[in-house]
Amino acid sequence: MTTSGCELCNEDGGEIIFRNDKLHVVLIDDANYPGFCRVIWNAHVSEMTDLPPSDRSVLMRTVCQVETALREVLQPEKINLASLGNMVPHLHWHLIPRFADDAHFPKPVWAQSVRQTPTAVLAQRRALLPALRAAVARHVSCEA
Secondary structure: OOOOOOHHHHOOOOEEEEEOOOEEEEEOOOOOOOOOEEEEEOOOOOOHHHOOHHHHHHHHHHHHHHHHHHHHHHOOOEEEEEOOOOOOOOOEEEEEEEOOOOOOOOOOOOOOOOOOOOHHHHHHHHOOHHHHHHHHHHHOOOOO
């Protein structure tokens, strides 16, 4: 089921690095946050409780598997997880690797920036994205 006015029903939401019949994982093109991923439920639902318990488990297991891949490859200080949906009421989770030198740390990435991460550091993190894609492929399994 899709909704015509929904951005995540009509677009992939980023570079697809995993997809099955229930959900997809995308890599967001964010210059300040290499490795920023989203896990997006394919069908148009707004809340976790719109899903049956078995599908909730699949979704959260996938979020944890993507987090594992992010930690393995990027080795961030923290992973921020968020499921907001205020602007796009389609069930999805943000997974954002955080570093002490990132533009907003320790505040949320949506806050006002407090510094600029050195270009060379961001380039090093972007260079890890092929390894992240491979790690997501290895870790993500949506089996019940």
